[in-house]
Amino acid sequence: MGGSSVSLAGLLKPGMVNLGLKASSRDGILKELVSLAPLGEKAQHILLVNLRQREELGSTGIGRGVAIPHCRSLMLNSLTLIAGRSKAGVDFGSIDKKPARLFLLIIAPPHDPKNIYLITLGRIAQLAKDLAPNDPLYTADTPAEFIARLAELEKAL
DSSP, rough: OOOOOOOOOOOEEEEGGEEEOOOHHHHHHHHHTTTTTTSHHHHHHHHHHHHHHHHSSSOOOEEEEEOOEEOOTTTSSOOOEEEEEEEEEEEOOOSOOOOOEEEEEEEOOOOOOOOHHHHHHHHHHHEEEEEETTTTGGGGGSSHHHHHHHHHHHOOO
């Protein structure tokens, strides 16, 4: 585990996984992901603005069909992970110019003494590096299957 006790599968709740994202734009995908956050409409809107600003600094599409939109926000008091999948894929401005199909959204509070935010980002990036285009993450039928596969991939890290 590389000395890190962060478990992506542990952070992810089935209610925070959408395996059928419908949007065809980066903005639309962010909106769909944020709608899963356990927040009121106004707080979700603020979160969306934060995420858009972050994407303007540079795309969070890390290639291999994976994007990790992320930001710090006062809206949530613990690190929150939200996952989404788009069957068609969406142009996310990824470094390899390929559409992103898998989205792992990280929202972290500004006060994060254990730096879980960066550790989580690093773990997802590590995972994505070896992700085959036909990995079960892309074919899982239910959030539970998706989370179980994530746990398997983490064990191999």
